Amino acid sequence: MDDLFNHRRNLANVPLTDPDKNRIIGNGAPRFELYHFALSVCSQKVRTCLAEKDVSYIAHDINIQPGNYHPDYIRLRLLGQAGRSMARGYTGRSSVESEGFDPAVVPTLLDLEQAMVLVDSVKICAHVDAVCAGGTKLIPATLKQSIDSEIAIVDATPHVAILYGAHPDGDFRPERIRSVMPGVHDRKIAKLQQALEQARGDPEIEAAIEAKISKERAGKSHVARPEAMRASVDDIIDTVAALNDRLDDARRWVCGEVFTMADVQWAVSLFRLKWIGMAFCWTGGHTLNTKSRPNVERYASRLFDRQSFREAVIHWPGVPRSEYVMEHYRDES
Numbered sequence: 001m002d003d004l005f006n007h008r009r010n011l012a013n014v015p016l017t018d019p020d021k022n023r024i025i026g027n028g029a030p031r032f033e034l035y036h037f038a039l040s041v042c043s044q045k046v047r048t049c050l051a052e053k054d055v056s057y058i059a060h061d062i063n064i065q066p067g068n069y070h071p072d073y074i075r076l077r078l079l080g081q082a083g084r085s086m087a088r089g090y091t092g093r094s095s096v097e098s099e100g101f102d103p104a105v106v107p108t109l110l111d112l113e114q115a116m117v118l119v120d121s122v123k124i125c126a127h128v129d130a131v132c133a134g135g136t137k138l139i140p141a142t143l144k145q146s147i148d149s150e151i152a153i154v155d156a157t158p159h160v161a162i163l164y165g166a167h168p169d170g171d172f173r174p175e176r177i178r179s180v181m182p183g184v185h186d187r188k189i190a191k192l193q194q195a196l197e198q199a200r201g202d203p204e205i206e207a208a209i210e211a212k213i214s215k216e217r218a219g220k221s222h223v224a225r226p227e228a229m230r231a232s233v234d235d236i237i238d239t240v241a242a243l244n245d246r247l248d249d250a251r252r253w254v255c256g257e258v259f260t261m262a263d264v265q266w267a268v269s270l271f272r273l274k275w276i277g278m279a280f281c282w283t284g285g286h287t288l289n290t291k292s293r294p295n296v297e298r299y300a301s302r303l304f305d306r307q308s309f310r311e312a313v314i315h316w317p318g319v320p321r322s323e324y325v326m327e328h329y330r331d332e333s
């Protein structure tokens, strides 16, 4: 396994030479290598987790838009598939647990000490917390059950649907997203078809790319169906309302007095909602949701002030700003 790990890692890293996008984060010898994308929510969860743990890692910011499917990256990622079935359908969610394994996404984490390839931000974050003694203990055994239950809720939130698709009764997404998303699935499929032609003769990569094409076709159909998009947005509004009911003044963080992995995941999720124009889930005053959710509002502002989150998301180079989050950049000189 170590030979295969090293071989695939070396090949995947050949094109990753731009020093601004391929750099070491933190001090000391890096224990991990992370393939990620600045704007990707799942990458943001992992970066925030790594910042909380205060570990050093090699970060490769790979451009996944509109689909930079380098076969050597896919080959490396496939080492982390671990028997999971490939994702072929689309519900607007990206949970590996419910949707399956996608060979052409970020994040992927390498544990260089264990020669291990990890896919799925949920599993990656749990692994990092388990093997790194330093920094914040993010999954203390006494809170594991409630942390897992919060993480499952965030993991099942249809973040992907609201990025790629417009609400049929009014597109609230930032202007930059509204202008680039039309036709995105067709552009991804075209790129994948090119990659498929290049991969002919390598059945492992062919199967992976064919599965990804099926998923993108299903994605195209989801965002084109008004009832599917309405359901995705309603699902998120309900999820935030339920979070509001679980939070109260006595709880600083979602599982109690200590900051945990559940807060890492909620920070990223709630910031994405705000970034995309869905802060109305807790501020109310919108035709899609009139009710305010004050517990979520207070909780979100605590999360967005967290140092790890500011470093890994708000001020991470390459995370585009949307008109909805400009207040978080006011302190810049």
Ligand SMILES: N[C@@H](CCC(=O)N[C@@H](CS)C(=O)NCC(=O)O)C(=O)O
Binding pocket: 040, 041, 042, 043, 064, 066, 067, 094, 095, 096, 102, 104, 105, 106, 107, 119, 120, 121, 122, 188
């Ligand atoms: N649940 C998976 C999701 C991975 C995923 O869907 N990543 C997205 C970004 S958040 C991606 O790379 N999308 C690019 C594409 O599908 O082409 C995880 O947490 O690792």
